[in-house]
Amino acid sequence: MQDDDDRRLCHECIGEAYLSDLVATAGVVATCTYCQNDEEPCFTLEQLADEIEGAFDRHYYRTSDQPNSYESMLQRDKESDYEFERHGELVVEVIAEAASISDDAAKDILEILEERHSDFDAAQIGEECEFDSESHYEWKDAQDHEYAREWRDIEYSLKSHSRYFNHSAEAFLSRLFSNLDGSKTRKGHPVVVIAGPEAEHKSFFRARVFHKSDDLDQALQRPDLHLGPPPAKFARAGRMNAHGISMFYGASDKGVALAEVRPPVGSRALIGEFELTRPVRLLDVSELHSVYVEGSIFDPGHVDRLGLAKFMQRLSDRITRPVMPDDETTEYLITQMIADYLARQPEPALDGILFPSVQCPGDHRNVVLFHHAARVDALPLPEGTELSSRQYMTDEDGDHSGYSVFERVPKPQPEAKPEKHAGGFGDFDIIFLSSQRPESDPREVTLRARTQSMTAHHVSGVAFTTDEYEVHRHRIERRDWQGTRAKTPPSDFDF
Numbered sequence: 001m002q003d004d005d006d007r008r009l010c011h012e013c014i015g016e017a018y019l020s021d022l023v024a025t026a027g028v029v030a031t032c033t034y035c036q037n038d039e040e041p042c043f044t045l046e047q048l049a050d051e052i053e054g055a056f057d058r059h060y061y062r063t064s065d066q067p068n069s070y071e072s073m074l075q076r077d078k079e080s081d082y083e084f085e086r087h088g089e090l091v092v093e094v095i096a097e098a099a100s101i102s103d104d105a106a107k108d109i110l111e112i113l114e115e116r117h118s119d120f121d122a123a124q125i126g127e128e129c130e131f132d133s134e135s136h137y138e139w140k141d142a143q144d145h146e147y148a149r150e151w152r153d154i155e156y157s158l159k160s161h162s163r164y165f166n167h168s169a170e171a172f173l174s175r176l177f178s179n180l181d182g183s184k185t186r187k188g189h190p191v192v193v194i195a196g197p198e199a200e201h202k203s204f205f206r207a208r209v210f211h212k213s214d215d216l217d218q219a220l221q222r223p224d225l226h227l228g229p230p231p232a233k234f235a236r237a238g239r240m241n242a243h244g245i246s247m248f249y250g251a252s253d254k255g256v257a258l259a260e261v262r263p264p265v266g267s268r269a270l271i272g273e274f275e276l277t278r279p280v281r282l283l284d285v286s287e288l289h290s291v292y293v294e295g296s297i298f299d300p301g302h303v304d305r306l307g308l309a310k311f312m313q314r315l316s317d318r319i320t321r322p323v324m325p326d327d328e329t330t331e332y333l334i335t336q337m338i339a340d341y342l343a344r345q346p347e348p349a350l351d352g353i354l355f356p357s358v359q360c361p362g363d364h365r366n367v368v369l370f371h372h373a374a375r376v377d378a379l380p381l382p383e384g385t386e387l388s389s390r391q392y393m394t395d396e397d398g399d400h401s402g403y404s405v406f407e408r409v410p411k412p413q414p415e416a417k418p419e420k421h422a423g424g425f426g427d428f429d430i431i432f433l434s435s436q437r438p439e440s441d442p443r444e445v446t447l448r449a450r451t452q453s454m455t456a457h458h459v460s461g462v463a464f465t466t467d468e469y470e471v472h473r474h475r476i477e478r479r480d481w482q483g484t485r486a487k488t489p490p491s492d493f494d495f
Contacts, residue, residue, distance in 0.1 A: 007033045007108060008042035015100025018296030019051060034105055045105075049112040052095055053131075055297040060137040063088040065128055088136035098297060142306035144314065147176075151311075151318075158333045166337075173341045176308070176315070180283060181348065185290040193287075193354065195367070196279035201354070203275040203450065204250030204367050205257040210268050213391060219270050220405050220456075221387040223449040227272040228376035239323070239332055240339035240353060240368040247339075248374035248447065250274060251357065252365040254455065259359040260366065263459045273453040277445055280351035280373055283342060286365075288316040322358050343370035351446070375443040379451070384410040391456075403456045 010032035011023035027041030067075060067084040074082035096106035113131035122129055154169045183191045195201035206227055210216040219226035228248065229235070235246040251257035254271050263269045291309045295302035319338065323331045342350045351373035357364040381387075386408040393402030
């Protein structure tokens with residue numbers, strides 16, 4: 001029979017993978033007390049007690065052995081048959097299950113932990129200590145307080161201290177998004193999704209409100225220029241972009257696209273569909289709500305990863321929460337910073353963010369494509385094409401609303417043979433030189449306007465979906481506190 005100090009457990013007797021590997025790499029070859037194998041690395045039970053104590057401190061809490069106030073009320077209720085049962089599982093069962101070890105080994109480890117935490121004075125008054133043999137434990141929810149505190153500090157810093165070159169914000173975002181490609185939800189969905197010609201999201205809709213007929217004509221004729229992302233000098237600050245940074249905002253549905261621009265009654269809006277010409281990588285914010293974290297409770301870093309996953313849920317809400325117009329200038333700073341950070345990451349780069357619609361909650365999605373992925377292909381118009389448009393149609397009843405675009409293209413001309421130029425330039429050289437225009441856009445084409453699916457809308461009314469609450473008004477007689485002997489201050493209901 002081994003002395004207590006000599007009791008050991010080999011890695012083969014431990015079913016929990018992380019703890020078993022730890023024993024296999026850091027243990028000493030000795031005789032296992034429980035399987036008698038003398039050729040495998042082992043930990044002493046004291047060492048295993050250290051590991052289990054640390055895991056319990058990070059991931060479990062001891063439940064009360066007394067009913068709470070609500071349970072006590074149920075017990076006092078003569079018409080209730082409620083009987084108090086302590087919450088959680090018996091500590092020895094939790095140890096055995098968490099480490100995946102035998103009941104005998106779990107009991108021996110519990111004896112060590114119970115002795116470590118025993119308190120004579122507490123025992124005298126019947127007070128239970130940690131790892132008491134009758135204690136029960138439950139799983140502790142992940143905590144994200146540190147991430148939330150750091151987030152608040154950075155948000156405050158952006159608004160009032162350093163908007164540019166904010167190194168603390170950069171470091172924080174690096175921690176948040178360091179493993180996006182490896183992150184999946186509990187259902188196995190990736191948080192980085194692919195949109196494009198062969199994907200679920202093949203195209204997105206974009207709306208623009210018009211108050212002048214001339215501006216509307218321009219957009220009808222060239223939706224690639226006037227419905228797509230605005231030029232940098234006209235790009236206003238938005239949820240994901242700073243002023244002057246042109247990005248593509250779109251929606252998965254025409255109605256959502258229209259709602260997002262909030263057109264006033266009496267205005268006209270044009271909605272265009274833009275198809276993706278290539279695959280793009282998008283961070284799906286809605287999937288951050290259910291990121292699954294694999295790991296072991298015996299890994300000290302696992303608790304931090306669980307806290308990060310919980311904070312990501314909060315972050316997804318923060319990115320998409322409604323912002324009042326008067327607060328946009330400051331409240332959009334943090335989401336603009338996130339988008340700017342994600343847009344600058346190295347390969348494999350992200351091309352944009354997919355997020356739930358603020359104006360139309362539900363399954364609808366909005367998208368923002370970062371500047372590098374927001375180039376719209378020019379319409380394939382032959383050189384010399386003349387464009388015109390009409391915003392009305394005429395029939396026997398007179399003029400009425402209707403929209404048409406006319407493309408007048410020149411007659412095909414016979415191809416002229418290229419002239420030979422002195423100096424030895426061939427045909428290839430001429431084409432190459434002529435294509436190098438100063439105004440050319442170096443970005444890869446990502447979007448193409450579908451001219452056949454464009455629609456015009458006259459805004460005749462706006463409907464709101466609301467949650468209605470009654471307002472209760474109370475009248476309470478005022479009390480004269482000066483005339484009373486008691487000096488108790490009035491409550492919130494005294495006027």
